[in-house]
Amino acid sequence: MKMGDKMERTNENMNEVKMAVPLRGAVSVAQLAIDLKEAATVLAVSPQTIMREINRGNLRALKIGRQWRVRVSELDAYLERQERKARIA
Helix, strand or coil, rough: CCCHHHHHHHHHHHHHHHHHHHHCCCCHHHHHHHHHHHHHHHHHHHHHHHHHHHHHHCCCCCEEEEEEEEEEEHHHHHHHHHHHHHCCC
């Protein structure tokens, strides 16, 4: 799969997450935190890759109890950074 195709699929996954999440009260989609498995699905990678990016400091996440959560807004920012890197390379 070409890099452009993967980015397009990832963007489609991100849009699906945003559309599927009902807004409740003052919580926006950008504030929504999803688990590692959901984040991996959005980015079309494995949960281990998500954890590796968190450990490297490339992806910001929250640890709530024993579970890691990633804000949807952080996934957007991560994607933008990756797209910029791909354009430079």
